[in-house]
Amino acid sequence: MLSAIGITYLAHAKPDQVRLAAGASMSPRFGETIVDVPEDVTLAERVMRGLERRVANRCPCARGGRCGGGCTESCVNMIHYAALSDSEEMPQAVHEYVRLCFDQGNQVRNNIADPRVRAVDDLASYVVDECERTRQFVRFRQPNNGLYYSLFRPKANTLPATAGYFRARMGTTPFCMLDPNHGIGVFSNERIVVTKLDPELVEQMRAQGERISEDERYIQQMWRTFYDQVSLTGRDSSMRGYDLRASWMPKRFWRDMPDMAPRVDPATLTTPLRYRGKTQENNNGVLSHAEGIRELPQPTSTSR
Amino acid sequence: MFFSAYIPVMDDPSLPAQTTPVPLRREHRLYQADWLMRYYSFTADELVSKDAPWLDLDVDPKMAWALSHPERFPVEVNNAPESQLLRVPGIGVTGARKIMTARRHAPLDFDDLKALRIVLKRARFFVTCRGKRDMRTPSDPSLIREAVIAGEKSSRYNATRNRVELQPTLF
Numbered sequence: 001m002l003s004a005i006g007i008t009y010l011a012h013a014k015p016d017q018v019r020l021a022a023g024a025s026m027s028p029r030f031g032e033t034i035v036d037v038p039e040d041v042t043l044a045e046r047v048m049r050g051l052e053r054r055v056a057n058r059c060p061c062a063r064g065g066r067c068g069g070g071c072t073e074s075c076v077n078m079i080h081y082a083a084l085s086d087s088e089e090m091p092q093a094v095h096e097y098v099r100l101c102f103d104q105g106n107q108v109r110n111n112i113a114d115p116r117v118r119a120v121d122d123l124a125s126y127v128v129d130e131c132e133r134t135r136q137f138v139r140f141r142q143p144n145n146g147l148y149y150s151l152f153r154p155k156a157n158t159l160p161a162t163a164g165y166f167r168a169r170m171g172t173t174p175f176c177m178l179d180p181n182h183g184i185g186v187f188s189n190e191r192i193v194v195t196k197l198d199p200e201l202v203e204q205m206r207a208q209g210e211r212i213s214e215d216e217r218y219i220q221q222m223w224r225t226f227y228d229q230v231s232l233t234g235r236d237s238s239m240r241g242y243d244l245r246a247s248w249m250p251k252r253f254w255r256d257m258p259d260m261a262p263r264v265d266p267a268t269l270t271t272p273l274r275y276r277g278k279t280q281e282n283n284n285g286v287l288s289h290a291e292g293i294r295e296l297p298q299p300t301s302t303s304r
Numbered sequence: 305m306f307f308s309a310y311i312p313v314m315d316d317p318s319l320p321a322q323t324t325p326v327p328l329r330r331e332h333r334l335y336q337a338d339w340l341m342r343y344y345s346f347t348a349d350e351l352v353s354k355d356a357p358w359l360d361l362d363v364d365p366k367m368a369w370a371l372s373h374p375e376r377f378p379v380e381v382n383n384a385p386e387s388q389l390l391r392v393p394g395i396g397v398t399g400a401r402k403i404m405t406a407r408r409h410a411p412l413d414f415d416d417l418k419a420l421r422i423v424l425k426r427a428r429f430f431v432t433c434r435g436k437r438d439m440r441t442p443s444d445p446s447l448i449r450e451a452v453i454a455g456e457k458s459s460r461y462n463a464t465r466n467r468v469e470l471q472p473t474l475f
């Protein structure tokens with residue numbers, strides 16, 4: 001996108017006669033012709049460096065002559081977040097905003113009521129909020145009693161921005177995450193890799209992740225029991241008049257979260273070996289510290 | 305600090321009935337009053353007084369204070385100090401900061417305030433832009449009070465809470 005903006009500058013194109021759009025969602029309006037513009041990483045870096053220098057010129061928030069993000073609404077950081085958005089108007093909004101930054105320099109820092117700045121700021125805010133929801137509502141499972149796997153469907157491309165958070169949380173535990181809508185996979189072992197996947201590979205990963213072992217079913221029911229037991233009967237949606245979860249935990253995530261899945265009869269579950277005090281080698285013996293483990297209580301009806 | 309609405313858990317002649325609705329709206333108002341004192345430099349005497357010792361349930365404390373002090377309004381957004389901006393209902397800490405940043409670039413209009421995500425539904429009664437107030441709002445304080453209270457009473461939040469809290473208890 002930045003290289004496309006650089007090309008419009010190099011070609012001395014009139015800005016009100018150019019509209020940027022992502023190739024996949026391109027549908028020309030009346031009187032428009034499509035021009036395919038190749039990606040050029042060098043040009044994109046040149047545009048970004050020039051933008052940072054132009055915006056940081058005589059700006060009190062600048063760090064080392066560049067837009068350092070020292071202030072909370074950093075003029076250039078907004079572009080990084082807005083670029084992760086799914087919106088079709090995003091390339092043109094960023095195009096107009098970059099042109100405004102080059103025109104106004106450090107004055108754009110105060111010009112936050114301008115509609116061009118507001119457009120990019122709204123996109124960036126949405127992406128930042130979606131990143132926060134990613135950090136809150138990703139749930140891991142162990143399909144094969146080995147690798148931790150998570151399937152998540154955000155409305156913006158948030159996995160590249162949040163992969164570092166999960167790496168810090170999980171530490172050395174290997175895990176992988178899949179975003180089927182954007183075709184992004186995160187794989188973490190000794191090092192972490194965030195990569196775009198082909199549709200066939202996405203489908204393969206998703207199918208493998210759907211397989212669920214008996215141990216995993218038991219542990220998911222354990223989490224559901226905990227979720228039900230910590231809720232208070234006086235503060236649920238029947239007393240409040242509306243369901244707070246709908247606003248703080250959007251329903252579009254519920255299908256991938258075991259907390260919100262239908263409750264299962266504990267009688268159909270088998271307790272994993274390690275919770276029965278048995279090990280793989282010593283299947284007949286019972287360790288003394290494991291005696292007295294209670295079975296899971298029946299699911300309560302006040303949960304949903 | 306936590307405020308927790310009373311939840312009836314046992315039957316006893318000296319306790320409220322088991323079917324008493326949980327006063328979640330009062331808890332919400334207490335939290336709002338607490339935040340006003342922490343982040344908006346309100347004092348407890350400004351929010352409640354000997355004549356009005358209870359927080360209003362239909363109207364939040366900041367709006368209630370604004371309605372009972374019409375002499376402090378309207379506030380001009382383009383040159384008011386931050387402490388005055390913070391007293392306007394609908395302008396919070398983020399909104400005040402955005403106004404102060406944006407007005408350094410150019411004087412602000414009501415369209416600019418809307419672009420900055422100020423809650424104009426509440427703030428338009430109490431602010432002026434470049435000396436002009438919003439033409440759809442009355443200038444008389446008693447008319448403002450009527451308009452605000454009618455708006456709050458018919459809001460979905462209050463309608464739902466009234467339906468749940470004021471239902472008759474069964475004996």
